[in-house]
Amino acid sequence: MWVELLCGLVIYKIITRFFSEDDDDIAVGSSDSTALFTVADRLEKLYGGKAYVGLRIPDADTGTQKNVDIVLVTKREAVVVSVKRFGGFVSINADGSWVCVGGSKHKEERHPDPIAETKQQIAILESYLEQRGVSVPEGYFSCRVVCPNPKFSTLLSNFPPEVITYEQWIQMKKESKSMFSGWMKGAFNGGKKEIQEQLQQKLNFILSTAPMWDRLELKGKYFLGEFLDFKGKQEDIQALRNIKRSKVNRLIVQKTSMFGLAHSTLQVLYSPRDYRTEGASGSDWKEATVRSSTEVLFQPQNSSKVRKIKLSSIISMSLSA
Template sequence: MVVAIHNISGFVEVDKDGNWTCPSDKKNKHGVIPNPVLQVNRLAANLQSYLEKRGAKLPDGHITGKIVLPNPNCRPSYAITLQPEVILYDQWKDLKADSKGGLSTWIKGAFSGSKGDMQDSLLQNLHFILSTSPMWDRLELKGDRNILGEFIEFKGRHDDIQALKCLKRSKVCRFIVQKSTLFGGFGRSRVQILYSPRDYRAEGTSSSEWKEISVKQYTEILFQPLHSKKVKKFKLSSVASVTLSA
C-alpha cells in the first residue's frame, strides 16, 4: 500500500481535472493540490512495476494507493468523499490498533490474503527487495533534528580518514557517534563511532556485531540535504547517527 497524507483544513473542492483546491495561508487565495488520487495511484503502479522488475510477480491491483485526511477541520466536498482512495478524518479516527499486532485493521487489510495468494518464497523475495531498495540517507543531529539526503564523505586528518574508510554504504548500514572523550595525556578530544555491518538477514544485526572506531572530534561529514544543491558540512561532535541506504 502507498499512503499519501494531506494535513489540510477548510473546505476542499475538486475540479474537472481532479485537482483539489483548499484555503491557503494567504488571504483570499486558495492552494491547489495536483490530482492527489492520480498521483497516489501512479505511485502505487510505479511501486508494483519496480517490484516486478526486481523479480516479485504480484497479482494485479495488489499494491493500492490511499489518501489520508487526518485534520478534523478538513471539510472535503461530496465528490471527494466518494473516491475509494480517500480516508476521511472520521474513518481514520475510528481505526483502532489491533491489541496483538499493533496494526490498524485497514493496514492489515492491505496485506490480507498475502499468505494464501503468494508463496513463502515470494514473500521472502519481497522482503529482500524492500530491504535493499534505494532510499535517502538520514543524518540525525543532536537535539532530535533529522535531515534526509545523501551522505558524501568524511573530511579530516589523513589518519582519521583512513580509519573511516571502512564506513562504506556497501558494507555499513548505520553508525552512531558517541560522546567525546579525552585521549592520552595531551587533552586531545576524540569521538567514538559505533557501526554495524550491513546485514540482510531478517533478524538484523546483533549487539555483539557492532564495531568501534575512534577519531578526532573536529572530523567533518559532508552531506547533501534533500532538495538542496549545496553540500553542507557537519562536525562529528554534533552528529548523533547516520543511516546509509543500500
C-alpha cells in the same frame, strides 16, 4: 554617513534573507522527512508488519527513480502510502488536483492529484518487483494518502476513500488482527486473504534491498537525502575511511568526554553491509574515534544545496546500497 548606514542596512537585509530562506528550506525538509517516519511508526504499531520509508524505485519507462514515501507490508496486504503535509482549507478540482487555501504560505496552492500519483507509484513498484522475480496477486497493493497536518481541514463531506484526513488519522486505533469495522476496514484492511508467508518474505527482502534515500537521524527529527562525505582533520577522515556505502549500512554516534567536561571526542560504531542477515550482530560492529568537530556532508532530498552537519548532533545514519 547616512548613505553608508543605508547601504549597510540593505546588505544586512540581503544576507539575513538569504540565510533565513536557507534555514527555512532545511526546516521544511526535516519536517517532511520526520512526518514520514512518524506516520510509518504509527502504522506499524496499528497494523503490524514492516514499513519501508523513502524508497527510490527504478522506473524502466523513464530511466529515472520514483520516490515512494512508505510501503507497509503485512500478512494481509501491502499499502503504498503517500504522506501530504498540506495545510489550510483543502478542496478538490474536477481533474482531481487539490487546492489549499490559507496554509503556511498564506496563499492558494495547487497540487497534482495525489491519489493518481500514488497509483502510478504502485504500477512502477509492481514492475520493479516483477523484474526481481516476484509477481504479486492482482489488486494486492492498495494506495492511501495520509494527511497528518493538524492544520488540514476541508468542507467536503465525501472525501475520496483513499484519503485519510487529519481527523480520521487521529481517530485511528489499534484493532485486533481478526476484527475490522467501519472506515478503518476500508482504509487498511480491504478484506483480502492472507498472502503466503513465502511471498511476504520475498517482498520484505526485495524492499529492504531496494534503492532508498539515506537516512539521517538527529534528536527529534530525521532527514532523507544523500550522504556525500566526511569533513574534518586528516587523521579523523583517515579513521572513517572504511565508512562507505558499499561496505557499511548503518552507523551510530556515541559521545565521550573526559572528567565530565564537554564532549571532545566521538565514538562512531558502524555495521558492515550484509544482505544475508537482518542486521549485524554485536560482535560485527566496528568502531572509530574522532574529534567532535568532524562534520557530515549531506544533501537533503529535494534540495540542491549540500549541508554540513556536525557529527556530534547525529544519533544515527543509514546508508542505501
